[in-house]
Amino acid sequence: MDQQAPVTQGDPGKDSVRDRLLDAAEALFCERGFDGVSVRDLTGQANCNVAAVNYYFGGKDKLYQEMFRRQVQEICYRQIARINEAMGVPNPTLESVLREIVFMPLLAAYEKQQRGRIMRLMVREVLNKTVHGETILEAFHTQMMTHAVQALRTLVPQLDDKQARLAVFSVDSLKVHPFLFMDEFFAVNTGINFDEMVNHIVFFAAAGIRAMAAK
Amino acid sequence: MDQQAPVTQGDPGKDSVRDRLLDAAEALFCERGFDGVSVRDLTGQANCNVAAVNYYFGGKDKLYQEMFRRQVQEICYRQIARINEAMGVPNPTLESVLREIVFMPLLAAYEKQQRGRIMRLMVREVLNKTVHGETILEAFHTQMMTHAVQALRTLVPQLDDKQARLAVFSVDSLKVHPFLFMDEFFAVNTGINFDEMVNHIVFFAAAGIRAMAAK
DNA sequence: TATTATTTGAAACATATGTTTTAAATACAC
């Protein structure tokens, strides 16, 4: 019958059952993925009845999508804001901007913050090729790419559009891979610390970009 | 009772039920992951009875681990062989070795070959932090790292051990990220083709490494 | 207060799934 919950009557703000469910979804899905969390896990964490998921969201799927969409959007805003901030200082250099882009995400992974887990979930969704991610993430990719390309070409005007896109992609590579596999790297390479890794990435990326510009 | 199937009596070589199940596991698990494949999916594809999974492997888990371990080992051998081959030619350059390392995996992803799917599954396992992957993949990481570091330091003797490890990690970044997100990149960046991407990656990585050596 | 709409709770439903059981079928050894 495609029933949807009417706009809640009591306390539309916070700590309603609906909100508690979204919080639980964020905490649990990000940790264990869609299949790893049952509706009863969610309602247990949110301290509500099993039926609440279907009552408020129309199903586990819908709840997941709602939670996922929000998180991706927030990550998107945050990244763009970070680029803008780095470009906004008096004399932005390639290195200073790269550092700004790279540092926070890696720190989030290093310190195992919640936002780090969300990023991992995003990657999992892409790899799992679930229906959920696709449309949401496409917008994310285009938006991020155009914004980053524009910033890079301001910093290094010698680059044409194609070069800038490839460069942005490679910077992304140098950021995402350590983000995902940091634990594994440090486990194998004791004697290298977090700061050394960040410095290396910034240096390596800048060298690659400068070499592209010199071509 | 922890029963294990005795060494098969008939046709120990090929096309036994056991082998068909391993084939089915490789095909299905690599595509849909552990949770995405049911025992009945497997036995359906292998044309055998549901009980066969438990009879021959002692459970879905065990079958998965057996299949996963084999695949990872094969990938490991292949990668090391590739490095050796690239280093074995008369005058190996940094660029030629990098190209050798990068090209085949990316092509596998580009052409959506089976081996590409297996790599993706490996990444998924790491991200999912399932028990399955951990021990298997740790050996993989250490082995690959030491081998690659050795090769790189032969090519670029100015690098110390720490630098070489960071460089190898970054080359891995520049390879794995496109491997995983190639579709997404080409979807957003029409007008860039596969060869251009490979050339760029080799150039970018070499520039980064050369800059490290010059420090 | 009386009436209505919304929310909650417990139980039931339907189904998918990993595993086990049990007996028949098949291959092997003597």
Add this chain to the structure above:
DNA sequence: GTGTATTTAAAACATATGTTTCAAATAATA
């Protein structure tokens, strides 16, 4: 060929899971 061990097959089991039902409780409205 006979007896034994191995393999196959169908059914049953036990359980986990997403969803639905429906009545009671609660809040809103008049």
